[in-house]
Amino acid sequence: MHRLRGSSTAWAAAALLTVLAVALVVRTVDAAALADAGRRLAASPGGALVALACFGAAFALRGWAWTRVLPALPPGQAWAGVHVALLGNRLLPLRLGEPLRVVSAVRRVPGLGPAAATASTVSLRGADTVALLAVGAGAAVALGLEVRDAGGAAVAVAGLVAAAVTGGGAWWLVRLRARGHAVRPPGAAAVAATLLAWPLEAVVVLVAARAVGLDLDVAGALVVTAAAVLAQVAAVAPGGLGTYEGGAVAGYVLLGHDPATGLAAAVVTRALTTVYALVAGGVAVLAPSPSLLGRLRLPRRLPPRPAAGPAPAADAPVVLVLPAHDEAASVADVVARAPRTVLGRPVRVVVVDDGSRDGTAVRARAAGAEVVEHGRNRGLGAAVRTGLAHGVGLGAAAVAFADADGEYPPEELAAVVGPVLAGDADYVVGSRFAGRIDRMLPHRRFGNRVLTWWVRWLTRHPVTDGQSGYRALSPAAAADAEIVHDYNYAQVLTLDLLGKGYRYAEVPISYGFRTTGTSFVRLGRYLRSVVPAVHRELNA
Incomplete structure (x- = not known):
């Protein structure tokens, strides 16, 4: 009963925060800039398609990195798992997409235990955050930006927490490996994949910003990406609604841009990535086989015909x-x-x-x-x-x-x-x-x-x-x-x-x-x- 009451309270809080976030965005966003962005993207959709392709490549790299840590995980199911998580995080509160990634792998890969799937997910998500902090900090240094006071403290705390999560996940993987599980801590290839994923993801921010008329370069897009994604660590509403936009606006303000226009760029970014999440995530729920919902059809290849056994007696009825x-x-x-x-x-x-x-x-x-x-x-x-x-x-x-x-x-x-x-x-x-x-x-x-x-x-x-x-x-x-x-x-x-x-x-x-x-x-x-x-x- 207490668990049910707590769950209901969490969902009610998420719903309330979602409504408040939508109301705040509607009241604050530069509607003219948002309308201009829509017209530009409709007139010339090539940029949006390139951005979504880069966004998809980023998640493909994350799926590939997962197979390096969890060799028993087929590439197709790794791709499905990260996209099911992406879809879940967009539709569910409290970042519940992360457990769905583990559920997807365990349900769809025979013999894969929850411990190995969870440890690998924790380790890679921590490494992903460390990589984001690294590329964001590198971009800020390249632009000559200084993050002070509360912002600097928040970045430092986030870095320590991410490092601790990564280390804890790696230690867990080492323990599982010693017990005979087919797992390994993230190596150089997996780390490189997580690092490369963030510049690819930042292409969406770059395209969205230019669509609303902001003069943003690659380094600036990385700063905004880092600020927006790190803000979602405390996300309660589905998709980090409100926290993502707040982090993105903070990044744009740090770069010297108008907050209302920055919010319009964040909204366009969310729209593009949500389209991707719904389409790719929907596919990932069903494919490859077996689907997250379980097997929905008989397999194409069936077992051979069983032996007929002894012939019935001559008078068998x-x-x-x-x-x-x-x-x-x-x-x-x-x-x-x-x-x-x-x-x-x-x-x-x-x-x-x-x-x-x-x-x-x-x-x-x-x-x-x-x-x-x-x-x-x-x-x-x-x-x-x-x-x-x-x-x-x-x-x-x-x-x-x-x-x-x-x-x-x-x-x-x-x-x-x-x-x-x-x-x-x-x-x-x-x-x-x-x-x-x-x-x-x-x-x-x-x-x-x-x-x-x-x-x-x-x-x-x-x-x-x-x-x-x-x-x-x-x-x-x-x-x-x-x-x-x-x-x-x-x-x-x-x-x-x-x-x-x-x-x-x-x-x-x-x-x-x-x-x-x-x-x-x-x-x-x-x-x-x-x-x-x-x-x-x-x-x-």
Whole structure:
């Protein structure tokens, strides 16, 4: 409770400071200079593009330096990490982008521990600040500037703190290296990269200043960059809003420029760098794979097809599983219509009664089906899971399942299990859209089309019916299948089996809308249950 209250207070303070900073900037900035800058940059965007390219190169150098300290970190993920941090610092208060850099590396690089990622980040961020102080001080000396009193004391304190952070991070890295971690303290190459990054970043300040009409050179841009960035050490609002502008204005005033025009230049700088942060940071959240959000699709390269195992016995049955919940009105008819043999093998119909209260189990038994009862309603995914396990226990040559409401014709069982019995596929889906649909409500047709497109994108397979309730599995696939949630099975079962290398196929089937009972699917609950389960399956 205390932690929650403290967090709420911090966010409220950040929001208040953000509002105050925006109000102060609006009241103080030279609006005419800002408008002129906008017109100049729009008329001649080449300078802005060069500035953004240099800004991007600066962060690419920082990412490269990170790989020198953390060899296990791929260059692409290092680039992503520094840009996720940049985006986080622009959008979140209290410089929360820095922890996101560590999170990005740990979540996206297998085997990379948080200690190594954190120690390397701390060490490099400290070295980055030391480098900024060095280039800023060098530029000030070159311009003959003197920073006295409070300003000089602040620079000295910042230098001591940055040096301490750098040293502490390096010591931490040495300790981790002694324990067998693949890390190393920042070497000459990493330090050189951090030094070179700041002059590149200062190009944005240079372009922004000239856009508002200020006569600024490279040394002056470095002074302003140092003042503005160092001011963000105490940033509370997102992006250091207010503190960055205050530091930049202090730098411009030190160089003898008008404060209101200097503020306009700072605002232009922020606008340019924010565009970069949003675009590059947004890309970095998603790429390279795996994304910060986790894997969003199956990988392009899947494992080889698992071994088929021993051939089924000559008299091994085809097991047709009918998951059922309150389907007393239809289950007996579906059981009776199921063929007694398919492709030379006997058929055993198994009804999984998922907590029905209307006599479904009684009617299924009377019609000749075996019945497995859950006792309470657990969900379609759980019922299919039970049915697959029961089929494997019966030594099935193939396990198929269809709905007990009559929407899928049991007479077409041979077509669905055919590729499995022939050894051509391990997992077969009966496609309604490749076959004949007698009736489907328009909103359900639309929903099925959208979800099928999603499954096709997730799997990188030419799926034509991602939600079909008529499917068949080989004995190996049925034994290996995992359904990670009870509510449903369609997407997660397909992802599970394809992700394990099982061979997929589709066959056309007929479909007729149910004439009894009601569907359990409700859009809101469906999305709340299925989308997180799909994410878990992809990142298992």
